[in-house]
Amino acid sequence: MPLEEIRGSFRVFENSLRGSLQKVGFEHLQVGCDCASKYVQGTVAASYPLSKVGNGTSFFKIILQESENPCSKAGAINTYMFGKLAEECASVVHQGDIVVVAGFSMAKSTSEADGHCCRLEVSDEAGSTIYIKMKRKIKTRESTHQVCTRSSNTITGSETIAMPVTPSYTYTPLNRVKGGTIVNLYGAVKFFKPPYKCKGTDYCSVITIVDQSDAKLICSLFNVNRDALPQIYKNGDIVRFHRIKIKEFSGQLQGISSSGFAALTFDGAVGTPVVPRTSSKLFTFTDEDRKTIEDLRIWVASNLLNSAVVAKLSGIQPPMYFDLTCQLVGKAKLDGSSYLLKVWDGTKCPFTYWKLHVREDDLEGDSVLIHRLRNLTVDVVVYDNHVQLAKSLKVGTFIRLYSLHAKFQSPEDEPDVSYLQFHLHGGTTYGRGITSLPEGHADVEDLKKFLNSVDLMEDESSESPSEPENAYFTLLRDHQHFEVTALSTILNSRSPQPYRIRAKLRQFEPEKLHQSVKLHCPQCNLLCKHCSNPKAIASLSPLATQKDPLWEPTTIAQALGLVPLEYVFVMKFMLDDGTGTLNVYLMDCKDFFQIPASEVLTNNIFQENIERIMNKLCPSGTNLDDLPWLDCFIKSYYVTDGREQQICYRVFDTTIAEDV
DNA sequence: TTAGGTTTGG
Numbered sequence: 001m002p003l004e005e006i007r008g009s010f011r012v013f014e015n016s017l018r019g020s021l022q023k024v025g026f027e028h029l030q031v032g033c034d035c036a037s038k039y040v041q042g043t044v045a046a047s048y049p050l051s052k053v054g055n056g057t058s059f060f061k062i063i064l065q066e067s068e069n070p071c072s073k074a075g076a077i078n079t080y081m082f083g084k085l086a087e088e089c090a091s092v093v094h095q096g097d098i099v100v101v102a103g104f105s106m107a108k109s110t111s112e113a114d115g116h117c118c119r120l121e122v123s124d125e126a127g128s129t130i131y132i133k134m135k136r137k138i139k140t141r142e143s144t145h146q147v148c149t150r151s152s153n154t155i156t157g158s159e160t161i162a163m164p165v166t167p168s169y170t171y172t173p174l175n176r177v178k179g180g181t182i183v184n185l186y187g188a189v190k191f192f193k194p195p196y197k198c199k200g201t202d203y204c205s206v207i208t209i210v211d212q213s214d215a216k217l218i219c220s221l222f223n224v225n226r227d228a229l230p231q232i233y234k235n236g237d238i239v240r241f242h243r244i245k246i247k248e249f250s251g252q253l254q255g256i257s258s259s260g261f262a263a264l265t266f267d268g269a270v271g272t273p274v275v276p277r278t279s280s281k282l283f284t285f286t287d288e289d290r291k292t293i294e295d296l297r298i299w300v301a302s303n304l305l306n307s308a309v310v311a312k313l314s315g316i317q318p319p320m321y322f323d324l325t326c327q328l329v330g331k332a333k334l335d336g337s338s339y340l341l342k343v344w345d346g347t348k349c350p351f352t353y354w355k356l357h358v359r360e361d362d363l364e365g366d367s368v369l370i371h372r373l374r375n376l377t378v379d380v381v382v383y384d385n386h387v388q389l390a391k392s393l394k395v396g397t398f399i400r401l402y403s404l405h406a407k408f409q410s411p412e413d414e415p416d417v418s419y420l421q422f423h424l425h426g427g428t429t430y431g432r433g434i435t436s437l438p439e440g441h442a443d444v445e446d447l448k449k450f451l452n453s454v455d456l457m458e459d460e461s462s463e464s465p466s467e468p469e470n471a472y473f474t475l476l477r478d479h480q481h482f483e484v485t486a487l488s489t490i491l492n493s494r495s496p497q498p499y500r501i502r503a504k505l506r507q508f509e510p511e512k513l514h515q516s517v518k519l520h521c522p523q524c525n526l527l528c529k530h531c532s533n534p535k536a537i538a539s540l541s542p543l544a545t546q547k548d549p550l551w552e553p554t555t556i557a558q559a560l561g562l563v564p565l566e567y568v569f570v571m572k573f574m575l576d577d578g579t580g581t582l583n584v585y586l587m588d589c590k591d592f593f594q595i596p597a598s599e600v601l602t603n604n605i606f607q608e609n610i611e612r613i614m615n616k617l618c619p620s621g622t623n624l625d626d627l628p629w630l631d632c633f634i635k636s637y638y639v640t641d642g643r644e645q646q647i648c649y650r651v652f653d654t655t656i657a658e659d660v
Numbered sequence: 661t662t663a664g665g666t667t668t669g670g
Contacts, residue, residue: 191665200662208665220663249664256663321668338670383670405668421670429666 002124003088006133010098013131014041020182020245020258021102026066026077031106031118034170036243037182039102040120042066045076050090053082057282060086062093064101064120077116078109081130082123082282089130096135103128103243103260105284106168125280127243127262169242169284171292175213179248182258185241186292187211188268188300191307194402194433195229196385198222205229206428209239212299219244219255221263229263231277233400233435233443234323235306236268238296240276240289268304270297272442308402308431313378314347318420319407321430325400325443327451328393329377330365332358337383337426339390342370343399344377345447346454353420354409355379357601365395372456375608380404382434384426389434398444403432411599472616474630476500477591477653482633488579490636494647498635503575503582504627505618510571513610517597519565520587527570535561567597573651575632576624584634585650593656613656 006013014023017039024038042064053059060081079101081089093099104120122128172183187209198204202222207230210216219241223229230239245258264276264283274290276283311322330342340356342365356379360367370377380401382390393399401424408418424432437444482500490499510516523531543549543559557564571586590596593610600606617628632654638645 193663193665198662202662204662206663206665218663218665222662252664254664381670403668409670423668423670425669427668428663430668431665432668 002085002127002129003092004129004131005092006098006100006131010133013133014100017100017102017131020180026064026075026116029077029106029116029118029120031108032168033106034184035104035106036169036184039100040064040077040104041098041100042077044093044095044097044099046095047090047093050086057082058084058086058090060090060093062089062099064099078119079104080107080119080121081128082121083125085122085124085128085130089132092134093132094135098133098135100131100133101128102131123282125262125282126284127260129259168286171240173213173215174209174211174217175215177215177217177246177253177255179246179253182243182245185209185211185217185239185244185255186296187217187239187241188296188304189232189235189237189239190216190304191235191431192232193428193431194232194435195226196428196433197388203229205232207232207239210304211296212303217246217253217255219257221255221257221261223257225279227279230265231279231438232265233437233441234268234310235308236300236304238266238268238293238300240264240266240292266293267442268297268300270294270301312347313345313349313376316349316351316406318351319405321403321405323400323402324404325398325437325447327398327447328365328395329373330363330370331390331393331395332356332363333391334358334381337387339382339387341380341382341390341393341399341401342377343380343401344373344451346376346451348376349378349420351408351420352417353378353422355601356381376454376456378422380422380424382424385428386424386426386432386434393434393436398437398439398441398447400435400437400443402434403430414599472613472656472658473628474632475655475657476631476633477655479633479653484631486579487575487577487582490582490634490649491580493636496635496637496647498633498652500631500633501575501577501582502629502631503577504624504629505573506576506581506624506627507574508571508614508618513607513614514601516569516571517567517601518570520568520570521563521565523563531563533561535559569593569597569600575630582634582649584632585648587650591655592651617656 021039022037024040026040045063045065048061050058050060062079064077064079066075101120101122103126104122105126106118107121109116109118122130169184171186174185174187177183188211189207190210191208193206195203195205202224203226205221207219207221208216209219221229240263241255242262243258243260244255246253246255262280262283264278266274266276274293276285309320309322311324316322324345326343326345328341328343332340334340340358363370405423405425406420409421410418479500484502485499487501487503518527520527521531540556540559543555553564566589569586569588569592573584573586575582575584586592593613595606595610600610617630633652634649635652636647636649639648
């Protein structure tokens with residue numbers, strides 16, 4: 001906490017502080033000294049009213065008197081507080097309180113009247129911590145109606161101070177860090193785990209940094225606020241850590257964020273703007289910092305081998321783990337431990353890849369856009385610890401998926417085919433994780449430009465640019481001896497029977513393919529019907545007591561009184577042979593299109609195939625004369641709603657074939 | 661406190 005009250009013995013408190021910080025006397029304070037591992041202690045001699053500096057930041061000034069050396073020449077020093085910390089201190093700090101300041105910086109005094117050549121500067125954002133030992137305990141208004149009066153030497157009046165402040169920090173090369181110290185560091189990121197929620201109360205980011213000394217340091221950084229952790233997006237980024245604690249673990253030195261820790265991150269590429277990424281509003285940045293970063297960038301360019309594999313969807317070579325920069329188009333909860341992210345990067349994945357079947361209602365995102373981008377988006381399944389972050393991502397934002405796994409997988413019942421799947425496995429090994437890239441990030445701007453240049457119409461019309469204009473025809477699987485019957489004859493006949501017809505497809509429903517896939521009950525031969533008579537789970541007991549129980553879905557379903565439903569295509573064709581038109585139903589699992597209905601919703605290649613077939617059989621805006629003739633078997637049958645009988649027709653023993 | 665790079669499921 002940036003502001004803490006010291007309760008109990010001050011001596012005990014000071015002993016605990018000495019474990020990590022060193023006390024420094026006022027006379028040793030000067031601009032340029034290393035204050036990272038130091039603290040000062042003094043008594044509040046005076047305080048000024050809370051005010052604001054030019055940019056609107058709150059400002060609070062106190063004069064600290066060195067407690068143990070009241071006669072010292074440098075016995076007092078001005079302490080300037082900024083931001084939230086200033087506001088908090090202004091409400092609790094009073095004359096006579098003992099104050100301990102850690103994480104301060106030094107600035108040159110603006111007036112000789114200050115009594116010291118420099119002043120202390122502290123702020124929440126800079127990671128300062130102020131400990132206060134109250135002179136007297138305050139009674140609250142709630143506990144008593146007596147308003148507590150404390151002696152206060154508040155100086156009235158406003159004052160203008162010079163901004164920005166320029167304190168001086170000393171940075172330790174990585175080969176010089178020592179255990180038990182608190183140091184300031186610069187380094188290039190060699191490896192990192194994007195912030196993730198750890199088992200404790202905080203978010204954690206593990207970052208390995210290297211520098212020109214060729215030493216490396218693994219740092220574990222914690223913060224309750226994800227955004228307060230360094231915003232690293234790729235290896236090679238440059239970080240500046242202030243007040244990082246060095247300790248030994250398993251014979252190796254490591255860095256750990258301690259009280260007052262603060263970080264800045266910079267793009268590590270030579271020539272890019274030197275703009276610090278930070279959630280802090282207040283931080284120091286000097287010409288020297290700029291020089292350090294530029295030097296490190298040059299070193300990174302020829303010394304840091306980036307182990308991360310970065311790929312576009314068009315260039316992946318499965319199986320592989322890679323980092324993908326993309327835009328989130330849709331998202332959906334799958335189950336408690338997995339989550340779907342539909343993403344695109346403007347390029348087309350050249351492999352047959354897995355599409356998950358998600359109910360439209362469960363999919364968050366613009367359904368029109370999702371449909372338009374259907375041939376360019378891939379489905380990424382993220383697991384376990386990544387679910388929480390995935391859930392929080394806003395559709396439309398740009399994200400980077402780290403160590404995304406692309407691998408082929410065959411469905412259990414189809415060993416001959418395999419689909420490419422994208423998984424972000426659980427855990428954080430190898431830096432697996434997700435970051436949301438901010439607007440304005442160079443990679444985001446580049447990707448945006450590229451996505452805007454993608455011509456979706458072109459993509460749709462040139463999905464297979466070199467593919468010949470294949471024709472489709474129907475194959476009759478049996479009964480070839482049947483004579484062709486005119487539709488007018490069929491329309492005049494009322495007896496249920498099979499026919500061979502030759503007609504053109506004038507219209508079909510539904511237009512949207514996904515609406516044609518239904519669940520069908522093979523027992524009663526009807527759609528979404530309840531033939532199941534579910535039994536208690538105990539009904540499985542007889543099966544379990546068998547010598548070699550057969551734990552197959554059909555056996556289990558039977559024992560539980562369930563009739564498994566199956567996926568079928570249900571379509572209505574309006575056929576025309578010039579003698580009349582007839583509405584004929586198609587209800588088919590896999591034989592008509594030679595594509596299983598159970599797979600089509602999850603496989604975009606199958607969807608494209610069917611769309612292509614239907615577009616050939618019944619292209620929109622084409623005259624009946626130009627449509628292809630189709631040979632089909634149909635049969636007539638009666639359906640009844642209990643009162644009236646109606647004659648219907650459906651396709652059977654007919655298959656669509658491609659004329660290659 | 662947490663993690664402590666890593667040898668990578670669904």
